[in-house]
Amino acid sequence: MKKSYTVDSKSNNMRIDRWIRNNIIKVPQSLIEKSLRNGKIKLNKKKVKSSTKIKTNDLIDLYNLNYEKKIDNISNKFTPSKSIIKENEKLIIDNNDNFVVINKIAGISVQGGTKSKRNLIDIFASSEIFKNTKPFSVHRLDKETSGVFIIAKNRETAQLFTSLFRLRKIHKTYIGICHGEVEKNSGEWTENLARYENGKKIIEKAKTIYKVIDKNINSSLVEMKPITGRKHQLRKQLSAIGNPIYGDKKYGSFLSYKSKNINLMLHSYQIKFMINNQKYTYTASLPDYFNKILKIKRLRFSNF
Secondary structure (H helix, E strand, O other): OEEEEEOOHHHOOOEHHHHHHHHOEOOOHHHHHHHHHOOOEEEOOEOOOOOOEOOOOOEEEEEOOOOOEOOOOHHHOOOOOHHHHHHHHOOEEEEOOOEEEEEEOOOOEOOOOOOOOOEHHHHHHOOHHHOOOOOEEOOOOOOOOEEEEEEEOOHHHHHHHHHHHHOOOOEEEEEEEEEOOOOOOEEEEEEEEEEEEOOEEEEEEEEEEEEEEEEOOOEEEEEEEEOOOOOOHHHHHHHHOOOOEOOOOOOOHHHHHHHOOOOOOEEEEEEEEEEOOEEEEEEOOOOHHHHHHHHHOOOOOOOO
């Protein structure tokens, strides 16, 4: 049995595997790729790869697929209260026609998942700010990391930001408080980081430019500018040199017990980019708990 679908303008330039997961079937990536290889999923009557971008009015055919049609599962979607929506709207640094910039608080995920229900995308989807559209996530920020975060208001802007990130035209600055005294006051961390995806080990090159703002024998305050955007990049790199971030339960090793009840001391402080020859710079103030730890650790931070 064949089922056919026509791509609408909202899905223009989306990967075909993502379109399938979002609109038709909720199955693992491996099954989608197998179906594409076997010709059970075709684009405009042709076999294509999972990374192929679809266009408006393209025809997608599904042959003899008995997967259950995807239905929005209300129990998996976070429905925020009015107070939660208002609380997050107060975090907005800028709100324009194409995107919103917020000072994300620690402890909230960007998107919903099996381990996290409360998330920014579902919250802002219910906000009046996105009344005639929907929020699009354009980059990552760990659940426990606070600071500058961008949410696009339309697919075109989301695609633009994705391209800017890929071309490294968006410059981010993080501030972190870590255990011990970082030996060198400035420099570059360049190394291969490992991560696992579906049980497969993946090695990726990571690069970060850093500068120590202040330090003492017990702690260091570090400014970090990641050139690449690997998962947990800054946390892994600081841990690798023996100076894990305070509050890091995953990469803090034996030092984690000392910061059991401390937030992750990593903050996305500033972001810079240019669109149509216009420069944008957004800075997110440090959380109160961050300033408190600075005082306890006797570290000084001056805005730059």
